[in-house]
Amino acid sequence: MSVMALILLMAVAGCSKEEESPTATAVPASSDGGSQVASGVSAIAAERGLTEADIEAAVKTFVPSGTHDEYILFASGGHSGQMLVIGMPSMRLLKVVGVYTPEPWQGWAVGDASETSHILDGGDLQDGTELTWGDTHHPALSETAGDYDGEWAFINEKANGRVAVIDLRDFETKQIIKNPLSMSNHGATMVTPDTKWVIEGGQFPAPLDGSYASIDEYEEKWRGVLTMWKFDRSTGRINYDESFAVETPPYWQDLCDAGKLVSAGMIFCGSFNSEMATGGIEDGNPPLEAGISQADMDYLHIFDIDKMTAAVAAGKTDMINGFPVISLETAAAEGILHFAPEPKSPHGADVTPDGEFVVVSGKLDPHVTVYSVPKIKEAIAAGATERDPFGVGILDFDTVVEVQVEVGLGPLHTQFDDQGYAYTSLFLDSAVARWTLGGSFSDLHSEPDWELIHKTPVHYNIGHLVTTEGDTVSPDGKYLVAMNKWSIDRFNVVGPLLPQNFQLLDISESGTTMPVIYDSPIGIGEPHYAQIIKADKLNPWEVYPEVGWNPETQSLDPRAVAPGEEGVTRDGNNVTVKSTLIRSHFTPERVNVKVGDRVTWHMTNLETAFDATHGFALPGQNINLSLEPGEHQTIEFEVTDEGVFTFYCTEFCSALHLEMAGFFMVAPN
Amino acid sequence: MSVMALILLMAVAGCSKEEESPTATAVPASSDGGSQVASGVSAIAAERGLTEADIEAAVKTFVPSGTHDEYILFASGGHSGQMLVIGMPSMRLLKVVGVYTPEPWQGWAVGDASETSHILDGGDLQDGTELTWGDTHHPALSETAGDYDGEWAFINEKANGRVAVIDLRDFETKQIIKNPLSMSNHGATMVTPDTKWVIEGGQFPAPLDGSYASIDEYEEKWRGVLTMWKFDRSTGRINYDESFAVETPPYWQDLCDAGKLVSAGMIFCGSFNSEMATGGIEDGNPPLEAGISQADMDYLHIFDIDKMTAAVAAGKTDMINGFPVISLETAAAEGILHFAPEPKSPHGADVTPDGEFVVVSGKLDPHVTVYSVPKIKEAIAAGATERDPFGVGILDFDTVVEVQVEVGLGPLHTQFDDQGYAYTSLFLDSAVARWTLGGSFSDLHSEPDWELIHKTPVHYNIGHLVTTEGDTVSPDGKYLVAMNKWSIDRFNVVGPLLPQNFQLLDISESGTTMPVIYDSPIGIGEPHYAQIIKADKLNPWEVYPEVGWNPETQSLDPRAVAPGEEGVTRDGNNVTVKSTLIRSHFTPERVNVKVGDRVTWHMTNLETAFDATHGFALPGQNINLSLEPGEHQTIEFEVTDEGVFTFYCTEFCSALHLEMAGFFMVAPN
Structure with missing residues (x-):
């Protein structure tokens, strides 16, 4: 073959798609087929010391060459600053999407010369300080009518208060916005069921204009903030000019969830530090973690979006750093914000698929607390009888709570399935609890309502968990991923900094069967929250639509x-x-x-x-x-x-x- | 429980190691045990459409929770700038080690404030230009007597000519050095069998002092360079002051390999562009890829380390940019550098485990060419009869070649096992070729020497391959990883930028059995070369030895x-x-x-x-x-x-x- 012919061959070699190997026949489920399988498999399993449960787990998670994963998990990359894309059930890392940290393989924002660098610059501080890392916590897939639509992803950055927009046609970051009022967020990003709004809930308070105020002025001048970013699908961008914020007390707001169906138009955010502790261990004060954990109750924040937008339309906003803010006074007076007491430093608030309940778990209380949305609405209509020091109406706990379910030690986060079960992560127990829901979910399971059914141990110290489409209006109920913070002895040691451990649980059977079927080390960043979408809902481009x-x-x-x-x-x-x-x-x-x-x-x-x-x-x-x-x-x-x-x-x-x-x-x- | 008691409990919660689940019995290999296994497994396999081969592959690669991977693969991260650490056979990504690109999860070199940032600054350009990405190609594990010792890893950066030192006690980068003579490397990093030297072979020539020279002065002023970095195990650093370089002609040097055993003290580097083509497609010249591919032969570079160090000791060096360089004239005159012709733009040179042969594959020639080290030594002793335009002695091809073996289209890279087989990646065939070695390997296999035995198709377009400890003096011969450059349809689409595909092959059986047993997407960077070490050779720290x-x-x-x-x-x-x-x-x-x-x-x-x-x-x-x-x-x-x-x-x-x-x-x- 001449060199030029070879060159021509090589120039197209990349396109040549190998022919599939001759179609292999899937193993029949009959016992005959079964024993055929067994001989070779048993020998390998015996040699490798695998148990029957191991073999089943292997067969449940193996995705053969040329076939695709059924679900895609989008996880925050934590302080890697990125977003992780993982196939399920194989748990293979398909892509690390560059967001807040430059990533050269993708050509993402390296140096100053490229257009992607300018996108990252969108998140620079007001004085021009460049930020080249981020702490992502909560990715949010765009929704239509409360279900993932596979079009967009949003993700927050906690360390400096930013939000990002990622286009799922090419899995690239298109926009990064710096919050003009805050250097912090945590209840972010979450979306409303139509993705009209991207919610950026705050965390650490500070004067909203960015000025200095001493620690003695904490209660007087430090404030939290919830920012409502208007998303425009036609441009694929957050519209800064149609966005606004709501001032909140200097409690530490935590995770938020948007209402859906019966609770559509509401936003629920957990919070802690209603004590307004400011630490100072060095001066003999209680350390922050103790000071913050003293009160029996913190405040579930309940926001009303319609009332917010009405206040904005009526001009009832103050401009701070050029951005419209509904003051705490206005928020309280207009009923934009109400509080419901919630036990002991909860992490977040999770709305059930039917929108009827909000599940809160306080990590210092072994119960999950379930609030009834109709009861909340009634209580708000009846008017709050109590107010916090900032004038925000407090609803009566007993009036709005549906039930409390004892699930175990250190409950953090709850998601749902299609069998009427809820799943709560238990940090201290290192376990996942399965418990039954009541209300419209009662008919889906055979057990009594509001009852702990089972706990599966995980390794170790689970933070969040995520089920397949488990925070939408129609969860799939097939898999659960325990997002474990510590891995200790689970993997080969790779130095003192260990990977986290995503453990995959098969939750497709009811009752007490809920095995761990895969351990996945996460050796890049520390994911916090994640969402899992059916892969066929995504419609990404294979190549760009046109050359140029x-x-x-x-x-x-x-x-x-x-x-x-x-x-x-x-x-x-x-x-x-x-x-x-x-x-x-x-x-x-x-x-x-x-x-x-x-x-x-x-x-x-x-x-x-x-x-x-x-x-x-x-x-x-x-x-x-x-x-x-x-x-x-x-x-x-x-x-x-x-x-x-x-x-x-x-x-x-x-x-x-x-x-x-x-x-x-x-x-x- | 009181809040303070709970706090105390929580403060230590992370340390609590879950008890292992009750010891499960491994599956017996007997047929009874086998059929027990089969019933549940068959049903799952049938539902998921798995073939018998799929189930075997699943059982070969699954690593149950709490057990560890047997091997660790260290792969370059390509233009992510990082090094990847992957467990085998599970192929799980255990850690992305930050090297040339800042990585905040590890606290690696983000911003300017930290000490790790100063380590990265060690690789800044002479004028102070900061580099925040790299293109890593070839990791090298430290060796003792030609075997991996699990202590250090080195990795090059091709785009700007840098090398890095990673300490495998904590898997962190400790040193980054900018080459003072070159903005490019490719035959880097490779180590000598005792890790005394870290070899940085060049790639793209340029004036060694960094000055400008026009393209018309290419032959006259542009030069390649091989840099010998002296590694000091006691300090864990490359000793810049004991290092030196050897000037080479402006061919494009490619991968290198250090000799071992009988070839200890020699370095072999492939090269291409002996044509000294300089492109200019825009002016009607042949494009580079055609101009470079015209000649039938390029030059295998053969270096003699003892003669280099003797020349350095004798002061036969020039100082360029403050760094000692053995001139091309001296290298030729002192027999430091010889050439052996090698067919058609080879990628690299791979020394067999016994050090006796060097395998070269030119991607435009369907053969691998096997050189005999004893014959090379004889030819050098006899004296070269021909010289290249720069005066370097050329050995006679037929005199130094042992054999050529036809393996297939686009051969790129060869590694070895413990059964007397060599494995060559075939880019154009998208396959891995297994062929028999002769010489001291002849008794290890039952087939004739120097013969193609089998090809396993891979998906798609394999670049390098790597076998378990396959470039040491004692390969393990258990697994092979095909480092495929394209994945096309293998995984769920994640936008136009696709992951690469590492395919795991089981090479433990002889003859024609060599199945693909796992597909692993690499969604962070594009790995080029890799090394696989037995996990128990590593001895990393679990925590730092002392507080502080x-x-x-x-x-x-x-x-x-x-x-x-x-x-x-x-x-x-x-x-x-x-x-x-x-x-x-x-x-x-x-x-x-x-x-x-x-x-x-x-x-x-x-x-x-x-x-x-x-x-x-x-x-x-x-x-x-x-x-x-x-x-x-x-x-x-x-x-x-x-x-x-x-x-x-x-x-x-x-x-x-x-x-x-x-x-x-x-x-x-």
Whole structure:
């Protein structure tokens, strides 16, 4: 074969899809088929010391080559700043999506030259301080009528108060917004059932204008905030100008959940530190964790969205840092915010699929407390008889609570299934509790309502849990993932910093059968919250819709370079490079510039084949791009150093990938 | 239970190790046991459409909760800039080790305030340009007598010419060095069998002093370089002052391998572009990938380490950018460098476990070419009869080649097992070839020597492959991982940028049995090369040896803070904070400073329990630290903005983790 023929072969090699191996017959369920299976399997299992339960777990979770996972789990990456995408039941990590931390494989926001860097800059502090990490906690998939629709994901950043928008057509971050009022959030992001609003609940209070106030002025000047971000599906962006916030007392607001169906239009947020403790262990004060845990009750925050928007429409807002804020006084007076007592430092509030109940678990109380939404509505209509020090109406606990269920030590978070069960994580017990719901769920299970049915031990110290579509109006009830914070001895030691442990539980059977079937180490970040969507609800692009596509605008880029348009032009010190990329060369291959030039470099990946991504690394300039099939990118930078630099493709694209390079030659000025 | 009792319980909750579930009996291999297994398993398999081969694969790869993986795979993270640590056979990602890219979960090099940032700064460009990403290609585990010893890992960065040292006691990067002569490497990092030298082979040539030279001066002024970094186990650092480089012609050097046993003291590097093509497709020149692929032969570079060090000792070096370089003229004259012709743009050179052969595969030739080291030595002793344009002696091809074996299309990389087989990746065939070795390996297999035995298809387009300890003097021969560059339809689509696909092959049986048993998506970076070590060879720390440990120096930090020493002191504008961390509070909890202060903050994690890591996030300052049990860190930064900021623990440490916080209060100046 001639070299050129080989080159041609190689240029398309990447596209060649291997033929499937001859169709294998699935194992029949008959006992005959069964014993055939058993002989080879038993020998392997015996050699590897596997139990029968292990084999069943293996067979439940194995996803053969060429078949796909049934569910996709979107998990926060914790203080990695990213979002994790994991296939289920195999628990394989399909992608780490770059959000608040630059990630060069994806070409995400590395350095200052690229357009993705400018998206990350959207989250810079008001004084221009660049932030290059984040602490993501709660991803939220977009919903239509309370069910995941697979179109968008949102995710918060707790350390500096930011929210991000991710487009699930290409799994890329499109927008990052810095909260103008707060450096902190935790009840974020959650969405309303139609994704009209992205909720950013706060956590640590501070003066909302960002000014200094001493710790002695805590009660007087420090405040919490709930921010309502208006999401516009047509632009795929949060509309800053139609968004607003609600001032809250300086309790530490925690997780929130939007109401649905009967509770649509309501938002529920747990909170702790109604004590308004401010620590000072060094001065003999109780340490924060003790000071915060003294009171028997904290306050479930109950917000009314219609009343909020009415107040905004009526101009009943103050402008703080240029952003409209409904004052605490207005919120209390207009009934925008009510409190219901909730036991002992709860973590969050979880609305049942029918919208009728809100489940709260206080980690210092072995019960979950179930609130009735109709009762809350009645109590609000009847008027609060008590008020907190900031004037917010407090509903009577006994009037609004439906029931309390004892589940175990350290209950943190609850999700749901399709069999009328709720599942609560127990941090101190290191277990998952299954318990029965009442009300409209009563007919779905055979056990008595509001009763603990079973606990499955997990390893170790579970924080959140997540069930398949378990926080929507129609949970699937197939799997549960225990998001365990400690892994200790579960995995090979990889130094003193250990991975977390996502344990997969099969919850498809009723009653006391709820086995752990897989342990997955999470060796990148510490996920907090997650959501699981049926994979077939996602409809991502395999390649960009047209060659020359700009992922930032999700439209054809007018600067896209067509074959034949490539070249280098100069206007004074401004050099414009127009490049195309295709297996396996850059055009042009030689770019001559001088020290002091400002370079604008347009790059279009001409590929239309699935998986035909090219990378672009430019030594000396801290630049790496990922140009997926059809993608266009424009970068801009100043040239400061002479020398010759070989730019090259960083994504192995063909047998001649190593030859996909070019020369960036910088002459002295 | 009182609140304080609960708090005490929670403070230690993380340490409580769950009791193991009652010991389950492993499945017996008998047919009775077998059929018991089969009934439940068959039903699940039938429901999920699994074949018998699928079930066997599942049972071969499943690692039950609480048991550990047998092998650890260290893979480059490609242009993620990181190193991946994966358990085998489960193929679970245990950790992404931060190397060239900041990674906040590990507290790795985020922002400018921390000591880890200063380690990353070690790789900055000479003019101070900060690099915040890298393109890692080849991790190298440290070796003793040619076997992995589990102590250190090294990894290169191709885009800017850097090497890194990772300590496998804590899996953290300790040193990053910028090559003073080159912005590029590829045959890096490889180690000599005693890890005395870390080899950094080059790739793209350029003037070694970093100056500009036009493309017309390519042959005259552009040069390649091989850098020999001296590694000092006692300090755990590369000793820059005992290191040196060897100038090479402006061919594109590629992968290298160090000789072992009979070939100890030799280094073999593949190369391509002996044509010295420089592209220019835009001017009607052949594109680089065609220009580079014209010649029938490129040059296997054969280096002699003893002759190098003798030349260095004799002062036969030139100083370039302050670094000693053996000139090409000296290298040729002293016999430091010889060439052997090698067919058609090979990727690398792989030395057999006995050190006797070097296997080269040129991706444009369907053969692997096997060189005999004794024949090479004889040919060198006899003296080269031909010389390349730069005066380097060329050995006669037929004199030094042992055999050529036809294996298939696009052969790239070869590793070995314990049965006398070699395994070669075939990019164009998308397959792994198994073929027999001769010489001392002949008795290990029953087939004829030097013969293709089998090909297993992989999905898709394999680059490198790696076998268990397959590039050492004693390969294990149990597993092979095909590092496939494209995944196309193998996994759920996650947007146009797809994960790579690591496919696990069971190579424990001889002959034609070599099944794929697992597909693992790699959704973070694009790994190139990898090494697999038996897990029990690693001896990582579970916690740091003493409280107050500094991971940078791997010794007790004199600045460590003991309980009772905490506090805030001021000297002019310099504020010193001494903090301790323990579940679940910071001491002190209140830190008052002023705008314009320079803060030095010492932080000691007092924990000694396995997995008791605390994080430290400081809003507004782009700081996140990971303080593992016993770890001490000191950070320094300027305070520029007034306001109140709540620092908090980012690693979920107890049921009262959310309360582990404190106030950083910045008054106006």
